[in-house]
Amino acid sequence: MGRWEPNARxxxxxxxxxxxxxxxxxxxxxxEIAKRAGLTERTFFRHFADKREVLFAGGGALQELFVxxxxxxxxxxxxIDAVAAALEAVAAGFEGRHAYARERQAVIAANAELRExxxxxxxxxxAALTDTLRRRGVGDPAASLIAEAxxxxxxxxxxxxxxxxxxxxxxxxxxxxxxxxKAATAGKCGSA
Amino acid sequence: MGRWEPNARxxxxxxxxxxxxxxxxxxxxxxEIAKRAGLTERTFFRHFADKREVLFAGGGALQELFVxxxxxxxxxxxxIDAVAAALEAVAAGFEGRHAYARERQAVIAANAELRExxxxxxxxxxAALTDTLRRRGVGDPAASLIAEAxxxxxxxxxxxxxxxxxxxxxxxxxxxxxxxxKAATAGKCGSA
DNA sequence: ACGGTCGATGACAGTGACTGACATCGCCAA
DNA sequence: TTGGCGATGTCAGTCACTGTCATCGACCGT
Numbered sequence: 141m142g143r144w145e146p147n148a149r150x151x152x153x154x155x156x157x158x159x160x161x162x163x164x165x166x167x168x169x170x171x172e173i174a175k176r177a178g179l180t181e182r183t184f185f186r187h188f189a190d191k192r193e194v195l196f197a198g199g200g201a202l203q204e205l206f207v208x209x210x211x212x213x214x215x216x217x218x219x220i221d222a223v224a225a226a227l228e229a230v231a232a233g234f235e236g237r238h239a240y241a242r243e244r245q246a247v248i249a250a251n252a253e254l255r256e257x258x259x260x261x262x263x264x265x266x267a268a269l270t271d272t273l274r275r276r277g278v279g280d281p282a283a284s285l286i287a288e289a290x291x292x293x294x295x296x297x298x299x300x301x302x303x304x305x306x307x308x309x310x311x312x313x314x315x316x317x318x319x320x321x322k323a324a325t326a327g328k329c330g331s332a
Numbered sequence: 333m334g335r336w337e338p339n340a341r342x343x344x345x346x347x348x349x350x351x352x353x354x355x356x357x358x359x360x361x362x363x364e365i366a367k368r369a370g371l372t373e374r375t376f377f378r379h380f381a382d383k384r385e386v387l388f389a390g391g392g393a394l395q396e397l398f399v400x401x402x403x404x405x406x407x408x409x410x411x412i413d414a415v416a417a418a419l420e421a422v423a424a425g426f427e428g429r430h431a432y433a434r435e436r437q438a439v440i441a442a443n444a445e446l447r448e449x450x451x452x453x454x455x456x457x458x459a460a461l462t463d464t465l466r467r468r469g470v471g472d473p474a475a476s477l478i479a480e481a482x483x484x485x486x487x488x489x490x491x492x493x494x495x496x497x498x499x500x501x502x503x504x505x506x507x508x509x510x511x512x513x514k515a516a517t518a519g520k521c522g523s524a
Numbered sequence: 525a526c527g528g529t530c531g532a533t534g535a536c537a538g539t540g541a542c543t544g545a546c547a548t549c550g551c552c553a554a
Numbered sequence: 555t556t557g558g559c560g561a562t563g564t565c566a567g568t569c570a571c572t573g574t575c576a577t578c579g580a581c582c583g584t
Contacts, residue, residue, distance in 0.1 A: 219516060220516055220517055255452060256448040256451065256452045259448065259451040260444065260448045263451055281489075281492065281509055281512055282515070284488045285484060285488055285509060285512055285513045285516060286513075286516045286517075288480075288481075288484030288487065289481050289484055289516070289517065292481055292484060293477065295480065296473045296476045296477055296480065297473075300473065316473075317473055320473060320474045320477055321477045321478075321481060321517060322517050323474070324411060324412055324474050324478045325412055325478075325481065325513060325514050325518075326517075327410045327412050
C-alpha cells in the first residue's frame with residue numbers, strides 16, 4: 141500500500157471522475173482525490189497542472205489523431221472535406237466509450253470552470269487545425285474559419301451523441317451536422 | 333478619501349486593467365487592485381465574482397445588443413443574414429474604442445485563464461443566439477450551427493481588427509470573413 | 525435636529541488550490 | 555554494495571475566495 145503502486149496517474153484520474161460524479165466538482169477537494177488514489181495532494185499536482193486538468197489530460201492523443209488525419213490527406217481533397225474526414229476519424233475513436241463519455245460530459249456540464257477548460261481544449265484543436273490547413277496552402281482567414289466551423293460541427297454533434305442514453309452513430313451525426321451547416325451558410329434552408 | 337467615493341466599480345476595472353497590463357495577470361494580486369482603487373480586497377469580490385471577471389463584466393450590454401438585433405429583424409430575413417446584421421451592430425459598438433480593445437485583448441491573450449474566460453463568454457453569446465434563432469423557427473441543430481459559425485466569424489474578424497495598430501473597419505472585416513466562410517462551405521443542401 | 529433604516533464598505537478569520545524546498549523511498553546500473 | 559535518479563512524502567507559505575459581523579454614510583419620516 142506504500143509507494144510504487146503502478147499507474148498513479150490513472151488511479152488519480154479514476155478517483156477524480158468518481159468523486160466529481162458523486163459529490164460534484166466544487167464539493168471535492170484535491171486531498172480527497174489523492175487519498176482515494178493512495179497518494180498525497182502534492183503528488184496530484186505533480187501529475188496534473190490543476191484540479192480541472194485531471195479530466196482533460198487524455199485529450200492530447202485525440203488532437204494528434206485529428207491533426208494527423210488532415211495532414212495525411214492528399215492535397216487534392218478540398219479543405220472542408222479534409223476537416224470532415226478528420227472529424228470522422230476522431231468520432232471513430234469514441235467507439236464503445238459512450239458510457240464513459242456520457243459520465244464525463246455530465247460532470248463537465250455541471251460546472252462552469254470545467255466548461256471553460258473544455259472550450260479552451262477545443263480552441264486548441266481549432267488552432268492546430270488552422271495551422272495544418274495553412275500548410276496545405278489554405279489562405280487566411282479561410283483557414284481559421286474552416287477550422288472553427290469544423291470544431292463547431294464536432295461540438296454540436298458530440299453534444300447530441302452524449303445527450304441520448306441510447307447511442308446513435310457519432311460519425312453519422314457529424315455528417316448530418318456538417319450538411320446542415322453547409323445548407324445554412326448557403327442561405328437555403330432552416331428559415332421560417 | 334474615505335468611503336463613498338463614486339464609481340467604485342469603474343475604479344476597480346480601471347485599476348485592474350492597468351495592473352494586468354503592466355505586471356501581467358498572475359503577478360497582480362486582488363489586494364493590489366483594491367488598494368489602487370482605494371478599496372479593500374473584500375469589496376472587490378462584492379463587485380466581481382472573481383479576479384478574471386473584472387475584465388469581462390462590461391460584455392453584458394454587448395450580448396443584449398447582439399441578441400436584440402436578431403430578435404428585432406423581420407422573420408423574412410434568412411438566419412445567416414440575421415446573424416450577419418447582429419455581428420455588424422456589435423461591431424459598430426466598438427467604434428472609436430480600438431485602443432482600449434487592443435490593450436484589453438493584449439492582456440487576455442497573454443494569459444490562459446483569461447482566454448478561457450473569454451471563450452466561455454463567447455459561448456454564452458452563442459447559446460443566447462441559438463435560443464433566439466429557435467424562436468424564429470429555425471430547427472435543430474441548424475440553430476446551434478449557425479450561431480457557432482456566426483460567433484466564429486466574429487472571433488476571426490475581431491482578432492484581425494485588434495492585431496493591427498492601424499484600425500481598419502471592423503464591420504467590413506466581418507463581411508469579408510462571412511463571405512470566406514460561405515465560400516469554404518459552399519455546396520448543395522444535403523450533399524455528402 | 526433626531527433617531528431609524530438600509531445599502532455599501534471594512535475587518536477578520538477561515539478554507540482550499542497551488543507552489544517551492546527539502547527529505548525519503550525504491551529501482552537500476554556500475 | 556553503493557551511488558545515482560526519478561517518484562513520492564512532508565511542510566510551510568501565498569493567494570483566491572467566502573462567511574460573518576461591525577461600521578459608515580446617506581436618505582426618510584417625525
